[in-house]
Structures are given as C-alpha cells and as structure tokens.
Amino acid sequence: MAVATTAAVAVAAGVAAAVGFGGDDPGTATAGTLPPANAQITRQTLIDSESVSGELGYGETRTAAVRAGGTITWMAGTGARVTRGKPLYSVDNAKVVLLYGTVPAYRTLRSGDSGADVKQLERNLSALGYDGFTVDDEYTSATADAVEEWQDDLGLDETGRVELGQVVYAAGEVRVDSHEATVGDAVQPGSGVLTYTGTARVVTASLDVDDQRLAKKGGKVTVTLPDGKDVAGTIAAVETVIETGSGAEAEPETKIEVSITAADPKALTGFDSASVDVAFTADQRADVLTVPVAALLALAEGGYGVQLVEGGTTRIVAVETGLFASGRVEISGAGVAEGATVGMPK
16 A cells, blocks of 8 residues: 555545555555554444424414504404404404405405405305305405305494405414403504414424535424423425524524424424424435444545454455444445444544
8 A cells, every 4th residue: 555645634524544555456455554543334224313402382473463543442362263254353343353365465355356365255255154156356246245244244334345454364273372462452553463373383493504404395303392202293394594693793694494293283282382302314324334434534546445454454445435424424345344343543
C-alpha cells in the first residue's frame, strides 16, 4: 500500500484518511502498521431517525370577527363544539351562524348574484334540509325563498338576503378555543369575538431545514405522550414557515412545521394540550452490514474503503456506502463480512 496523501477528508460525521491501492490487485493493499483502534463489522437494521419536541392540541387557531358594529349579546362557551347551522355568537341578538366551506364570506348575497360563494351557501342550505332550489352558482328567487325559511327558523328578519357577517365559514365542525370579547362589549367591524380550531387533536412539531428529509407527507412517526405511552401517527401536512425572533437584532429563522394525526385518535383522549416527543424516521435498512462512520477511508481513486485488520496485518478493501445513521454507515463489497475487524484511524 502506498500512502497517496496525509490530508484528512471529512466524511459525514467522521474523518477518513485518503489512501491509494498498490500492487497487482487493485482491490486490496497491505499495511505494516496496525491502526490505533478497532471496531467490528456488524449486521443490523439501520434507522435514520430523530426525535423532537412537539405540541398536542387542536391545530391552527382562527379568529371569528364581526363585520358590522354592535353589542355582543351571546357567545358559545370555551371548549364548545359548534356544527353546521348552529350559532357561534350573537350581535344585537342576531345570531351569527357557522356554515361549512372554504370560500370566505365577503359580500351580501341576494337574488341575481352568482359565483362559487352562492353555490357554497346553497350546499349548506340543502344539507340543513331546505329545498325548492337547484344547488348551482345562481342565487334565484327559489334560493331567496329557502333563505327566508332558514332565517325564520333562526329568529332573524326574513329578508331573503344573507348579509355580510351573518355567517362564518369553516372547513367543518369547530371547537371554541378562547374568547376575545365578553358579553356586553360594544364591537366595531373587524373586532375579534372568539377564536376557534378544528375538533380533531393533532400534534405539531418544528424541524430545522437541515432535517427536511424527515418531513414527508404520509410518513409514519411515533408520538410519546406525557404518560409514556407511544402512539402511531401519520404526517398530515408539511409547511415551511418563517419564525421572527424577539428583539431588534434577532434574525428570522426558516423552520419546517409538521402536522401529525394519530392512527387511533382515541389514544389521545384525556389530553387537550400537552408537550409530547415525536420520533421521525426518514429511512431504514434491514439486515445490512455497518461500521462506524469514522472507519471509512476516502480513496484517492474515488469512493471509500475500510481497513481490514487480520491478525498482525491489515489491508484496504473498497466498499459501497449506503445509509448513514446514528454514527454508523451501511457498507457492502467483496471481502467484508459480519464480525470482521476494521481499523479506526485517529
């Protein structure tokens, strides 16, 4: 074996010496000096994983704000679950009702109007049991008749119009998270009344950008609850967010925010909010040969090798590397076998 260079080359978490092959066999090289330390080639399941702290709760919080001034006369209680057609709060004794949809209310709807928001309203009316109209994007006189019937059932003025601020749209059933006003408060347009979330418990966790490989939608994770119980989870959403630091000199930081749902939601019963641990697995290899990363040698010819220690002699064997995880690396190639001894350079 001829030493091609004495420079150290950084390899993942370890450092490998650059060596070259000599003699007639390009795959091995003998060495007269034994390494300062040894390690064993082991066969194992190698897992690229990482655990981070997470927060168990109900996901994103949104604010319901009034669109017209008045006095708050009633609000759904904190923790209450509100379904389609039920009121969230009242302004001047007029109920503001929850409906399902993704198009926010942005205008008063009346006969002659058309658009996606009209169709969304009609879908809700139909789901609530009102009929006599066609569910489409046209607000007709038949739609107005159904709206009047709906308003009558709610104890509202029967105008046949849906005033801006009369409904709040959400993706589904909501849970009242907190109050931003109290009954009797005079509020102006845009004032927040209450905040709400979805009703499904979710875990949120924040990852550094360097760990983005762990955050794949549909990926499996393990959530450890405060009582020590492990719950299987699935990554439901991944979002890149910018976190602003506190203080004038603090710089914004990019994070990967992950939302996780439990495979068995009942397993989360009893925890409204809690700190949890989340174990992410990016990749794994079953039944593979591994060595410490520090045992790798960067070969001058390209690629990597390991120094096999055989009694009082050593030889360099080229290897193919696979998964790096937990300070070890997957290797394969002629001449490497489970239980063999490899050198660990300084």
